[in-house]
Amino acid sequence: MNSYGSKFPYLPERISRLGELACNLWWSWHPEAKSLFYLLAGNGTEFKSQNPVLLLSEMEKSVLDNAAKDSRFLRRYDAVMARFDAEVNAYDSWFYSKVQDPGLYPIAYFSAEFGLHHSLPFYAGGLGFLAGDFLKECSDLGVPTVGVGFMYPEGYLHQKVSADGWQMNESETLDRSHAPICRVHDKDGQPLTIKVPISERSIYFEVWKAQIGRVPLYLIDTDIDANDPWNRGISSRLYIGDSEQRLVQEIILGIGGTQILNALGIRHSVLHLNEGHSSFAILERIREKVEKGLGYRDASDQVRATTVFTTHTPVPAGHDVFPFALMDKYFESYIPLLEMSRDEFYRLGMDPRNPDAGFNMTAFALRMSAYCNAVSKRHGEVTRSMWHHLWPNVPEREVPIGYITNGVHVPTWIDSRLATLFNRYLGPNWLNDHDNPSIWQLVDDIPDAELWRVHRLLKMILIAMMQERARERWREHADPNIIMASGIMFDPNTLTLGFARRFATYKRANLILQDMERLKGILNNPKRPVQIVFAGKAHPADNAGKQLLQRVFNAARDPDIGGRVAFIEDYDEEIAQYLVHGVDVWLNNPQPPFEASGTSGMKAGINGVPHLSALDGWWIEGYNGSNGWAFDGKNEWSAASDIVDAEELYSILEKQIVPLYYDKDEAGVSSAWVKVMKESIKSAAPMFSSRRMVKEYALKFYQDALSYANGMSP
Numbered sequence: 267m268n269s270y271g272s273k274f275p276y277l278p279e280r281i282s283r284l285g286e287l288a289c290n291l292w293w294s295w296h297p298e299a300k301s302l303f304y305l306l307a308g309n310g311t312e313f314k315s316q317n318p319v320l321l322l323s324e325m326e327k328s329v330l331d332n333a334a335k336d337s338r339f340l341r342r343y344d345a346v347m348a349r350f351d352a353e354v355n356a357y358d359s360w361f362y363s364k365v366q367d368p369g370l371y372p373i374a375y376f377s378a379e380f381g382l383h384h385s386l387p388f389y390a391g392g393l394g395f396l397a398g399d400f401l402k403e404c405s406d407l408g409v410p411t412v413g414v415g416f417m418y419p420e421g422y423l424h425q426k427v428s429a430d431g432w433q434m435n436e437s438e439t440l441d442r443s444h445a446p447i448c449r450v451h452d453k454d455g456q457p458l459t460i461k462v463p464i465s466e467r468s469i470y471f472e473v474w475k476a477q478i479g480r481v482p483l484y485l486i487d488t489d490i491d492a493n494d495p496w497n498r499g500i501s502s503r504l505y506i507g508d509s510e511q512r513l514v515q516e517i518i519l520g521i522g523g524t525q526i527l528n529a530l531g532i533r534h535s536v537l538h539l540n541e542g543h544s545s546f547a548i549l550e551r552i553r554e555k556v557e558k559g560l561g562y563r564d565a566s567d568q569v570r571a572t573t574v575f576t577t578h579t580p581v582p583a584g585h586d587v588f589p590f591a592l593m594d595k596y597f598e599s600y601i602p603l604l605e606m607s608r609d610e611f612y613r614l615g616m617d618p619r620n621p622d623a624g625f626n627m628t629a630f631a632l633r634m635s636a637y638c639n640a641v642s643k644r645h646g647e648v649t650r651s652m653w654h655h656l657w658p659n660v661p662e663r664e665v666p667i668g669y670i671t672n673g674v675h676v677p678t679w680i681d682s683r684l685a686t687l688f689n690r691y692l693g694p695n696w697l698n699d700h701d702n703p704s705i706w707q708l709v710d711d712i713p714d715a716e717l718w719r720v721h722r723l724l725k726m727i728l729i730a731m732m733q734e735r736a737r738e739r740w741r742e743h744a745d746p747n748i749i750m751a752s753g754i755m756f757d758p759n760t761l762t763l764g765f766a767r768r769f770a771t772y773k774r775a776n777l778i779l780q781d782m783e784r785l786k787g788i789l790n791n792p793k794r795p796v797q798i799v800f801a802g803k804a805h806p807a808d809n810a811g812k813q814l815l816q817r818v819f820n821a822a823r824d825p826d827i828g829g830r831v832a833f834i835e836d837y838d839e840e841i842a843q844y845l846v847h848g849v850d851v852w853l854n855n856p857q858p859p860f861e862a863s864g865t866s867g868m869k870a871g872i873n874g875v876p877h878l879s880a881l882d883g884w885w886i887e888g889y890n891g892s893n894g895w896a897f898d899g900k901n902e903w904s905a906a907s908d909i910v911d912a913e914e915l916y917s918i919l920e921k922q923i924v925p926l927y928y929d930k931d932e933a934g935v936s937s938a939w940v941k942v943m944k945e946s947i948k949s950a951a952p953m954f955s956s957r958r959m960v961k962e963y964a965l966k967f968y969q970d971a972l973s974y975a976n977g978m979s980p
């Protein structure tokens with residue numbers, strides 16, 4: 267039972283479904299639905315937050331009454347609602363026609379983070395956006411899915427940078443009543459409350475729901491009166507706290523999350539774990555079956571045959587390991603419910619290379635899932651080598667971990683003005699059929715000057731956003747250094763590189779700063795200048811990451827750089843949209859082989875922003891010689907290899923990118939450059955879309971797992 271009604275004090279009858287639309291993130295990837303809210307806001311300025319729930323709940327009664335009588339508004343409203351019903355409430359879908367009747371039990375998709383929209387701060391980075399894009403695509407394709415995750419009212423962190431470039435974390439609490447989420451109630455109309463009896467004092471949580479097209483996402487909220495302060499904080503922020511708090515977080519996600527589905531009567535047929543944080547969902551599913559009378563063996567065979575596990579990183583810190591003593595504290599009374607001994611249970615999570623370290627969530631998920639995958643071809647190789655020792659008797663290439671390369675949700679990440687251009691040249695069906703490469707050949711028919719005109723507009727919009735932010739900071743009396751570093755001197759005629767990702771050390775944000783003299787020569791070339799915009803947050807406990815950020819910031823405020831390096835504070839989904847649409851080149855120079863996939867380069871690529879990247883992650887598959895630029899990246903991590911890699915980077919910039927960009931005709935268009943843009947769109951849009959990705963999951967994993975589940979006893 268959910269009521270959007272209570273969120274909105276007043277909605278006229280004729281347009282009352284605006285409430286339903288505002289509470290379904292479907293609007294966020296449908297420009298015509300978005301424009302309905304812009305229209306209501308008048309000029310759009312009041313819709314700056316892009317949160318339609320906030321907009322509608324604060325809207326004057328008279329404005330809404332006028333809209334309900336305005337025939338132009340009503341025509342658009344009716345068209346949007348008709349499309350909404352055709353997509354969200356329809357039974358027919360790709361999944362129905364190609365896989366099976368979606369009326370059967372859904373797939374439960376568990377993830378510690380979901381990046382859906384900047385009004386919902388439930389993400390830290392790429393893993394979250396992958397999960398968010400995944401759910402949106404499941405909605406589009408009609409894959410019957412329910413998501414389970416956390417509602418982090420304090421999000422990841424809000425970032426401000428001090429005048430000397432040190433990251434400061436500011437916290438801000440989500441206003442639940444004005445966010446596009448609804449509280450879930452039980453059948454008596456009370457807030458659904460779940461009790462997880464896992465420690466001396468039970469932990470309680472309430473449940474919220476975000477609706478993503480057809481897909482519901484249930485969100486755990488432990489910040490309620492029934493809990494003591496320590497337990498209230500379990501779901502307050504992402505990846506915060508000590509090992510114990512993290513263990514409890516993961517227990518609540520896996521075990522508590524499964525209990526939500528139970529409480530709502532949602533029997534899931536397949537369990538998909540997006541990274542190992544939620545692996546305890548496997549245990550709870552086994553426990554439920556054992557409770558119903560199945561033996562442990564049968565129960566675990568059934569669960570294993572219907573579990574999909576996606577691993578996302580070769581970085582060791584990305585794999586949680588919990589000391590056995592700590593595990594004892596929480597699992598002592600739980601293990602007997604599984605009809606297992608302590609040793610048997612702990613062996614499932616043991617890493618043979620490091621048997622005393624504790625319970626390894628990834629090792630556990632790998633052993634207990636019939637379908638395991640990495641997120642790019644290269645990451646598949648790296649992962650098989652990393653975990654070969656779990657299968658010592660098979661050759662490395664036969665280690666049962668495959669790969670499905672990540673993709674991005676095209677309707678979310680394509681700029682709407684570019685989409686309008688595609689509407690004209692790619693035929694009416696391009697968006698419906700966007701994983702079909704042949705549609706994209708028509709990009710060649712777009713006149714160079716038209717594509718360039720749209721791109722230039724997007725770049726000016728990006729620069730205007732940066733300057734507006736600088737103005738706001740100036741009003742707050744920020745230090746002049748901060749204003750200087752925020753891109754106020756950026757010029758839309760200058761070749762612009764963008765680099766935005768978490769400041770994790772292996773991503774090497776400072777690679778391009780290796781040789782400052784050479785860089786200054788590139789940036790300050792009087793005829794062919796270059797500017798670079800950076801954004802990204804360091805993990806609050808990662809001092810090395812904060813130091814990287816400080817180096818970038820110091821470069822940005824260095825007078826010799828002449829304002830040609832900028833740092834945008836508080837990178838989030840909204841800033842990402844501006845950047846991946848508006849820069850000229852997307853820079854990515856991770857230390858191979860640590861980039862499992864990377865997705866921001868795909869977002870840029872589909873918008874005609876070519877990728878300049880080390881050959882790692884998705885780029886090994888994506889680079890074809892004409893759609894961007896690549897350099898090898900040395901496979902060992904040392905100061906010497908950074909020098910070699912930086913040298914390659916400078917040389918590609920000086921010899922290839924800069925001359926190509928400035929090779930302009932009288933009209934100011936470089937047709938050789940636009941050719942690279944077109945190749946970038948043609949190659950990234952079909953192959954690195956979440957549409958291609960989710961279809962692969964459905965056909966390689968879900969189909970098999972579902973047919974097993976259909977024959978399974980309940």
Ligand SMILES: *Cc1c(COP(=O)(O)O)cnc(C)c1O
Nearest residue numbers: 391392767838839842864865866
């Ligand atoms: C896409 C995205 C990411 C992930 O980008 P990577 O290239 O995988 O590092 C992180 N943060 C935001 C806001 C994004 O939109």
